[in-house]
Amino acid sequence: MSASPLFGTSPTPSSTGVEIRDRAREQGVLAALELLNRSTATECPRGPGGHAVVPEPQVQVTAAVEVALDGGSLVALRAADVPESADEPSSEWQLGLVWLRLGISERLLENCLDYLGGRTAGGTPLLVQQMVRGQLAEARGDQIEVELMLAQGALPSLLADLHERITRTDRSLCRLLGASSVVETGPGQEAYASELLADVYSPRTAPEPKESAA
Template sequence: MSLTQTAAPRAPAPEGGWQALARRRGLFAALTELHTATWAGVLPLGPTGYAIVPALVLASATAVRTGAATPAGDPAGLRTVAVVPAGDGDLIAVRYQPAGSGPTEPVDELPEWSLDLARLRLGLSQALLDATVTHLRERRAGDVPLLLQQLVKGALADAVTEQLEMCCVLAAPASGEPAGAALVDLHRQITLTDRMLLRLLGASGFTLDGPGRTVHASELLADVWAGGPPPEGHHV
């Protein structure tokens, strides 16, 4: 396939938005639909040349968006660096580095894409909250459901407050949408809220069929698009 730089218009969000779709259908399905609706065969890369995508999205890519002003070049420049289990399907972490080139230099960011990813990640965080509440309602300490313990209620209230604050930020009109450092902070806030909820789940959050894998994959998406360590060698 021939890979050239191609821009894509911002896609209309599905009914309820990317946040609601992710909360309802999960990471793999929502991310696949976001890529398909937004890029239609173009593989967008993070500022340092990485991407984390469903395998079907990677296989159907006919171009890449690097943010640079020159064509992306040979598809052989895409190298798989990790397989990232995401609970409802595996994601593929890739790096774009054309043959004979040095390390990928940071390129222009794609803030609208990163913003849609934040909406998607917040929906996943809300789904994690739903699962956490269900789990705590079904577990008891003596005769009292864990959900009714004071410390647990306080931690849940903190998580809900964080999510409501992020919902307000993302509901701002286009002229007030977060960008730059504010967008990085938003992704970081989602990550910290997810970790807070995982602690309430205890060991069940880190089993093979638990939500820990989805949380980890969500964090890696933020690392790729909002700054963080590269996804080299990540396995869960």
């Protein structure tokens, strides 16, 4: 295992990872991605499929997807449009991305608490309804587990699983936000951006040939 600040073996969370998580929780995807890239001296990391996601590039690019967020936009590039100078991200960067997504997930939970606390159904605040409470508790439980795995120095082989857990948790939280989760100016947009980052960078096995249909 790497002895880098992010892949520590101590149960104490690495300060850089926590800092990225906090930045994501407080300021959102773009600010946290900027911190992640800066702290790992990374410019345009290339995912295992050759794609890349970058905060508002300074040069002209052909975006496959552009996600408008507070403070700018996130641009996703197909492999053919990624600059040749792009490189595979370091282990530190990959682990930092999971910290970033955890922070966005926690930000989403905060959004849920604000939203559900201000809404009623049948005259009762949504936050006191048992099903809602249970779902919020499940989400937080998942987040805590992800945090502990990261703090213990998650092995690179576990990162895909952590990405998947965060995506599942975010989807459950988005459902609690109802229609507001699909409005581009709402918290669901950041959850989408977070999923897009996982889609491009989660160290999943690349497709292999081939299984014929029955």
